[in-house]
Amino acid sequence: MRRNLILLLAMCSLVFLWSALGWGQCVQDTGDHGLIDDVFIDCTPPDQFASDSAVVSFDLMFTTDNALANEKIVGWNAALLISANCSARVVIDDTPGGAVFGGTASGSPNDWEARFNSSIPPSGIAPATVIYGAILDLLPPVNAGPSLGAGTHILCHVVVVVYDTCCITIDTTSTQTVQLSVVRNDAVGYLPCWKGPYECCVTPCAGEAAPVCNAPATDAGLAGGVIDFPVTATDADVNCCYTFTSCSFDILENPPSEGAASLLGTCGANTASLTFSWPTSNLDPEGVYTIVFTFTTDCDEVVACTTKVTLQAKCLFARIGNDAIGSPGGKVQVPITIEATGTSVGGFTFCIEYDPVLLTFVSLERGLFFDEPGPFAGAYKWHYLVWRNNPSTVIHKFKLCVVGIGKLYYYEGKCLPQGDSGKLMLTFRLSNNELYRCFRAPIIWERLDPECIVNAFSDCSGNVVNVPDDPAFFDPQLCPGQYPKAEVVPCARLVDGGIVFKCDIDPLVRGDINVNGFPYEIGDAVLFANYFLSGVGVFSADAETRERQINATDINADGLTLSVADLVYLLRILAGDQAPLGGAKLTPLANTVDVTHKGNLIYSESRVDLGAAWFVFKGEATSVVPMITGVEVKSNVSNGETKVLVYGMHKGDKISAGTSNLFKIHGEVELTKVEAAEYYSAAVNVNIHNTSIAAMPKTFGLSQNYPNPFNASTTIRFALPMNSDVSLKIYNVAGQLVKEYKQQMNAGYRSITWDGSNAKGEIVASGVYFYKLQAADFTKTLKMTLLK
Numbered sequence: 001m002r003r004n005l006i007l008l009l010a011m012c013s014l015v016f017l018w019s020a021l022g023w024g025q026c027v028q029d030t031g032d033h034g035l036i037d038d039v040f041i042d043c044t045p046p047d048q049f050a051s052d053s054a055v056v057s058f059d060l061m062f063t064t065d066n067a068l069a070n071e072k073i074v075g076w077n078a079a080l081l082i083s084a085n086c087s088a089r090v091v092i093d094d095t096p097g098g099a100v101f102g103g104t105a106s107g108s109p110n111d112w113e114a115r116f117n118s119s120i121p122p123s124g125i126a127p128a129t130v131i132y133g134a135i136l137d138l139l140p141p142v143n144a145g146p147s148l149g150a151g152t153h154i155l156c157h158v159v160v161v162v163y164d165t166c167c168i169t170i171d172t173t174s175t176q177t178v179q180l181s182v183v184r185n186d187a188v189g190y191l192p193c194w195k196g197p198y199e200c201c202v203t204p205c206a207g208e209a210a211p212v213c214n215a216p217a218t219d220a221g222l223a224g225g226v227i228d229f230p231v232t233a234t235d236a237d238v239n240c241c242y243t244f245t246s247c248s249f250d251i252l253e254n255p256p257s258e259g260a261a262s263l264l265g266t267c268g269a270n271t272a273s274l275t276f277s278w279p280t281s282n283l284d285p286e287g288v289y290t291i292v293f294t295f296t297t298d299c300d301e302v303v304a305c306t307t308k309v310t311l312q313a314k315c316l317f318a319r320i321g322n323d324a325i326g327s328p329g330g331k332v333q334v335p336i337t338i339e340a341t342g343t344s345v346g347g348f349t350f351c352i353e354y355d356p357v358l359l360t361f362v363s364l365e366r367g368l369f370f371d372e373p374g375p376f377a378g379a380y381k382w383h384y385l386v387w388r389n390n391p392s393t394v395i396h397k398f399k400l401c402v403v404g405i406g407k408l409y410y411y412e413g414k415c416l417p418q419g420d421s422g423k424l425m426l427t428f429r430l431s432n433n434e435l436y437r438c439f440r441a442p443i444i445w446e447r448l449d450p451e452c453i454v455n456a457f458s459d460c461s462g463n464v465v466n467v468p469d470d471p472a473f474f475d476p477q478l479c480p481g482q483y484p485k486a487e488v489v490p491c492a493r494l495v496d497g498g499i500v501f502k503c504d505i506d507p508l509v510r511g512d513i514n515v516n517g518f519p520y521e522i523g524d525a526v527l528f529a530n531y532f533l534s535g536v537g538v539f540s541a542d543a544e545t546r547e548r549q550i551n552a553t554d555i556n557a558d559g560l561t562l563s564v565a566d567l568v569y570l571l572r573i574l575a576g577d578q579a580p581l582g583g584a585k586l587t588p589l590a591n592t593v594d595v596t597h598k599g600n601l602i603y604s605e606s607r608v609d610l611g612a613a614w615f616v617f618k619g620e621a622t623s624v625v626p627m628i629t630g631v632e633v634k635s636n637v638s639n640g641e642t643k644v645l646v647y648g649m650h651k652g653d654k655i656s657a658g659t660s661n662l663f664k665i666h667g668e669v670e671l672t673k674v675e676a677a678e679y680y681s682a683a684v685n686v687n688i689h690n691t692s693i694a695a696m697p698k699t700f701g702l703s704q705n706y707p708n709p710f711n712a713s714t715t716i717r718f719a720l721p722m723n724s725d726v727s728l729k730i731y732n733v734a735g736q737l738v739k740e741y742k743q744q745m746n747a748g749y750r751s752i753t754w755d756g757s758n759a760k761g762e763i764v765a766s767g768v769y770f771y772k773l774q775a776a777d778f779t780k781t782l783k784m785t786l787l788k
Helices: 524-534 545-553 563-575
Strands: 005-008 038-049 054-064 070-082 089-091 113-116 129-132 151-162 168-172 179-185 198-204 212-214 219-222 226-234 244-251 262-267 271-279 286-295 302-312 316-322 322-327 329-337 347-354 359-366 384-393 398-405 421-430 440-445 457-458 464-468 487-495 499-503 592-596 600-604 610-618 623-626 632-638 642-647 656-664 668-679 685-692 713-718 724-732 739-744 750-756 767-775 778-786
Touching: 005 129, 038 198, 113 421, 212 302, 219 226, 226 244, 226 286, 226 302, 244 262, 244 271, 271 286, 286 398, 316 440, 316 499, 322 329, 329 499, 359 384, 384 767, 421 440, 421 499, 524 632, 524 642, 563 610, 563 642, 563 668, 592 610, 592 668, 600 610, 600 668, 623 632, 642 656, 713 724, 713 767, 713 778, 724 750, 739 750
Parallel strands: 219 302, 316 487, 322 499, 464 487, 592 685
Antiparallel strands: 005 198, 038 054, 054 151, 070 129, 070 168, 070 179, 089 113, 089 151, 168 198, 212 226, 226 271, 244 286, 262 271, 286 302, 316 329, 329 421, 347 398, 347 440, 347 457, 359 421, 384 398, 440 499, 457 464, 592 600, 600 656, 610 642, 610 668, 623 656, 632 642, 713 750, 724 739, 724 767, 767 778
16 A cells, blocks of 8 residues: 655653563662663654655663763663554664664564564564664764763664554563663763653655646647647645656547657656657647646645647648728728748749629738848849739639749849748728628639639749649649649648628718718818829828728729719719719720820820819929810929819819810929829820920939830830930840830930830730830839730
8 A cells, every 4th residue: 555654753651660661670870969860762753755655763762961971881782672553664773873882683583673563473473572782882972972971862773664554662571671781980880760661653644735737728830840848747745745656648639649749857756847749740630639647646646737739730821811801992901921831932823812892902012021122123032923813714703813933033032931921912992882881701712713723832942832732722633734843732721811891880971071071062072182282181180080081082983082083073963964873884994085295285185075184293393384274273293293183163164075285384394194084084094195395304214114014015214314325125034135125315205115025026925024224324124014
């Protein structure tokens, strides 16, 4: 039986007549002034504990007042009767510095050892008797010097090992007595008196405090990696029950790699400080695993604690943000997060789908990792990132497809290393329809289509392609040989996302741009017109109010705010030509207008009547002089730009079809942007022609092509402060020359239109291209994107 025991010191001195004890007559030490010296037993606390026993000891003591100095014990012998009511073992301690005696034992049994209550007592008698032999050479106590001083001195130390609750009795026998001869310095001898018998009892040890187990509540890792974390158990007990004899664990789900797991460290006294180490396997299924740690003390106290470990496959994860919230008509950013959990990413191609009735795609921008700048303006270390937004093969959906390559060009590139993550930021405008409030607009990864265009992620080497392991995205049986030169690994996890239309109803009405509670009034038109001249600073400084004002400018409900078409629609409502949101939906960009900047004059050529036109010039004009009548011409100069708005406030006010001289502008300016709308607010395409000779540039310059991205053709504008030999070279991403324009040009603002063809007249593929302008000592390179 396993049990720790602690000594309960219960010394019960039983008074007996000396003659009955078999000591013989004790002799009074006449030098002690009538006092008698004693021999007695002193019980001591347990020396140590074991799992099933306790070690108890007692001492045979001699005490004297030593009134006369230099008392000496010249010899002694004793027969002690030691009995116990339990299983016990007696050992006599005669180590140096221990008992104050020397010599050998006599009697039965030998070896200074007696056993109690065994089935066949070795001594042949029960209880057994230990007989001490005569002293040959007395070793005085440490504090006594060459002779015994006053006080108490140990004659011998007896150790008893007990295995259960019991009491031990120590006395002399009736036939053999303690004979202790003491001689004073005056050669007078005497016998001290025995005060026995004595009883030393032991009782079971009980734990004082319950053990405590500590392990993390949760942990996570990848299949194939190592899960490790600290686990501890503590016990505040002092006397016993504080040794942890067993430290174990169990993974309840029994994964294939459970046999490799272990607890590292010491399972010992008071504190068990361990480390749980689990080398997982790629064969371990994904999921949550419950690990139970169990600790047991030497008193059979048990304590347990639990850790939940989430194990993910060593795959790649791509997640579309799912927590974006926006108001109808507002813009919302949604991240696409690519987590290179189990592989690197050197390139990708993927498509996402959304409902164009609910969402209008605005832009895709580089985010975390992908936005690290490259060695020159407009370059990035993640080289290639293009997108295409087209109607999906699924009815009523649009498909946004994205292609990215980390290392493609001649300059330093980078790939997404394993364990890292990157983000791409999508911007959508929510439909400006109050009926969609609380509605969720899903944004999902494109499922498998008949053409087997899959969402795939290549590693940095290009030799491994990670595809979705869900057959809804990629089915190798339906799309065999999709990547014949690469190892196809079905270990990409795609997580859909979406945007939620805000449920709270904003205090906003379409057309109430000045948010005074009255929509479609002249104040709204004036404020809206001022925006085109001075920017968003004309709206409220409060961000929430400003957002409501901007949303209220979607007068024609096409999902786009702050457009000239919205301004014209508002003017038509005020003039009585249109009703708010009335009539059939207008077809935008059905007509085209040519706007020419010739000398100081700005004029338009149009097949339809225009309700308004907005002009943005680079440079600050010195004056703007209206040339047209029947409409308003307003202008503003700030921050290096000049903005001019031509619009009609009343019914019939318009820019008539045909050629119309609009205004003259003076100063060093360049026309960079024009927006226009028909009289009934449909937006129109605008072609800009800069033939101005009045404003001469002072320095060389190269502008960003427009439009960009472009389809079919784009215009590249540049400034020449002097007559120059001009070379415009267009390169593909591999650094190969696609086309070159070389000619002598006069000073001024010039432009070249590229139609997307190479030197042979062949239309080139969609992608990123670079155009490099050289004129005199001036050289500059910019980037443009061709989409088909």
